[in-house]
Amino acid sequence: MKLYFKYMKILMRSQMQYRSSFLMVALGQLIYPFPLYAGVVLLVGRFGEIGGWTVPELTFCFGSLLISYSIAEAFARGFDLFSHMVRTGGFDRVLVRPRSTILQVLGSRFELNRAGKLAGSLGLYIWAAANLDILWSIDKVAVAFFMAAAGVFVFSGIFVLAGVWSFWTISGNELLNILTDGTREMARFPLDVYKSKIILLFVFVVPIASANFLPLLYITGKALENRLLYAFSPLLGLLFIFPCLLLWKTGVRHYKSTGS
Amino acid sequence: MKAYLSFFRIRFLNNLQYKVAAWAGMATQFVWGGMYILLYSAIYSFSSSPKPMELDQLTTYVWLQQAFLALIMLWYRDSGLFDLILSGDVAYELVRPVNLYPMWYARLLSQRLAGVLLRFAPIIIVSILLPFPYGLSAPASLPSFMLFLGTLLNGTLLTVAYSMLISISMFRTLSAVGSLTLFGILSEFLAGMVIPLPLMPESLQKILMVLPFWLTGDFPFRIYTGHIPVQEALGGIMLQFLWTAVLITAGVLWLRSIKKKIVLQGG
Numbered sequence: 001m002k003l004y005f006k007y008m009k010i011l012m013r014s015q016m017q018y019r020s021s022f023l024m025v026a027l028g029q030l031i032y033p034f035p036l037y038a039g040v041v042l043l044v045g046r047f048g049e050i051g052g053w054t055v056p057e058l059t060f061c062f063g064s065l066l067i068s069y070s071i072a073e074a075f076a077r078g079f080d081l082f083s084h085m086v087r088t089g090g091f092d093r094v095l096v097r098p099r100s101t102i103l104q105v106l107g108s109r110f111e112l113n114r115a116g117k118l119a120g121s122l123g124l125y126i127w128a129a130a131n132l133d134i135l136w137s138i139d140k141v142a143v144a145f146f147m148a149a150a151g152v153f154v155f156s157g158i159f160v161l162a163g164v165w166s167f168w169t170i171s172g173n174e175l176l177n178i179l180t181d182g183t184r185e186m187a188r189f190p191l192d193v194y195k196s197k198i199i200l201l202f203v204f205v206v207p208i209a210s211a212n213f214l215p216l217l218y219i220t221g222k223a224l225e226n227r228l229l230y231a232f233s234p235l236l237g238l239l240f241i242f243p244c245l246l247l248w249k250t251g252v253r254h255y256k257s258t259g260s
Numbered sequence: 261m262k263a264y265l266s267f268f269r270i271r272f273l274n275n276l277q278y279k280v281a282a283w284a285g286m287a288t289q290f291v292w293g294g295m296y297i298l299l300y301s302a303i304y305s306f307s308s309s310p311k312p313m314e315l316d317q318l319t320t321y322v323w324l325q326q327a328f329l330a331l332i333m334l335w336y337r338d339s340g341l342f343d344l345i346l347s348g349d350v351a352y353e354l355v356r357p358v359n360l361y362p363m364w365y366a367r368l369l370s371q372r373l374a375g376v377l378l379r380f381a382p383i384i385i386v387s388i389l390l391p392f393p394y395g396l397s398a399p400a401s402l403p404s405f406m407l408f409l410g411t412l413l414n415g416t417l418l419t420v421a422y423s424m425l426i427s428i429s430m431f432r433t434l435s436a437v438g439s440l441t442l443f444g445i446l447s448e449f450l451a452g453m454v455i456p457l458p459l460m461p462e463s464l465q466k467i468l469m470v471l472p473f474w475l476t477g478d479f480p481f482r483i484y485t486g487h488i489p490v491q492e493a494l495g496g497i498m499l500q501f502l503w504t505a506v507l508i509t510a511g512v513l514w515l516r517s518i519k520k521k522i523v524l525q526g527g
Binding site: 025035036038039045048050178181185186189194195 | 288292298299305308312440442454455460464
């Protein structure tokens with residue numbers, strides 16, 4: 001753990017060397033959620049509602065999701081860009097060090113400028129939370145917290161999978177963008193707006209629904225029966241990281257150096 | 261002229277080789293298109309307010325957007341050019357006895373055309389096979405179809421002129437990446453890629469239709485679906501020419517002023 005903080009400190013300092021560049025990127029990231037917000041407002045303005053959800057509810061949903069995504073991106077991007085490490089043989093160096101590979105890959109990247117996206121999303125999120133037509137009780141705050149946390153773990157898990165993938169394919173993983181970007185894009189809306197069976201995929205395979213409409217149903221008071229089940233649904237998302245890390249370990253054992 | 265044409269041909273053939281990336285891109289676009297269509301069809305079936313566009317027009321619009329994404333995406337940045345500037349190799353480009361602007365224009369154009377050639381056919385074929393109203397419908401009429409092709413290509417010239425401005429801006433400041441992200445996100449919204457222009461309120465549409473962004477994709481797609489009738493398209497076509505001329509002139513002038521005081525990075 002101490003080592004990890006040291007990694008982060010170094011990476012942070014190196015990014016701060018390009019201060020104006022850093023600020024511009026962070027600023028660009030800051031406005032990222034607002035066109036999405038505008039899109040939601042305009043669609044609701046045009047059609048009255050989207051799948052029975054109001055503007056604050058929809059904003060709360062994608063605000064929470066983007067908070068999760070920007071945190072996961074800031075910390076776990078090392079796995080997403082892992083194919084580069086495999087290709088250049090950098091992973092060989094990781095293997096010979098007497099520390100866990102997960103820690104080292106995790107520590108290979110830390111994208112501080114995602115703080116911009118985080119701040120923008122947080123702003124919208126707080127606005128939405130204040131405008132939700134509910135009373136914020138302690139249990140709802142807790143569920144909201146775990147909802148965002150589950151999102152972080154699901155996205156990190158997907159990034160780890162992207163890394164695992166490159167143990168076998170070596171080259172880049174454009175195809176896995178479907179998994180990362182696709183999940184993020186799909187989950188911008190509470191998944192039940194799609195009125196389709198594919199949402200089952202997002203409940204059980206990539207359990208992003210546990211950071212999306214399942215806890216949202218609880219928070220907005222739309223879940224009438226089995227309320228506890230909805231309240232504890234974020235657990236599913238938190239657990240997702242374990243099979244991913246297990247796959248990572250298998251991948252490491254399978255690793256053959258590219259030799260360059 | 262001949263030099264630029266052959267440069268275009270070389271780059272074009274070169275870009276046609278990125279087949280794996282194209283397959284991956286296509287798969288992503290299927291997911292995207294499918295997602296939007298699920299969303300819109302769910303909204304349409306549950307909402308009783310008047311529809312600015314029929315569902316089959318909207319799905320056709322979405323599929324065209326996905327199929328021709330390589331031609332219309334405004335945020336696209338040529339990382340090759342970026343590397344040239346970062347590494348200082350741009351010096352080699354500058355010493356060539358050709359003009360930089362048309363050469364880079366040919367480069368960016370070839371990239372987009374090759375990208376779309378690799379991608380569009382499978383997306384079109386699959387989306388035609390999807391059942392009504394989820395798939396790609398036939399064009400409103402033969403003239404609309406012809407006009408769609410013309411305006412799409414014309415719009416591509418505009419898109420490339422816009423990308424040129426972005427590429428040139430990388431000369432000015434290497435920290436431009438941030439502002440590019442910002443611009444990319446904004447222009448995507450202004451071009452109707454977040455939600456199609458017809459679904460926006462009238463007042464906003466009026467503003468956006470003065471700007472160049474909608475002319476790249478939204479305009480030809482709506483001609484295809486018949487949402488913009490053929491006889492009303494003339495104004496848009498004039499606007500396309502006008503904006504292309506403006507952006508190219510701006511780019512040429514900007515590049516000229518930059519070349520005078522260029523400082524090469526690294527070496």
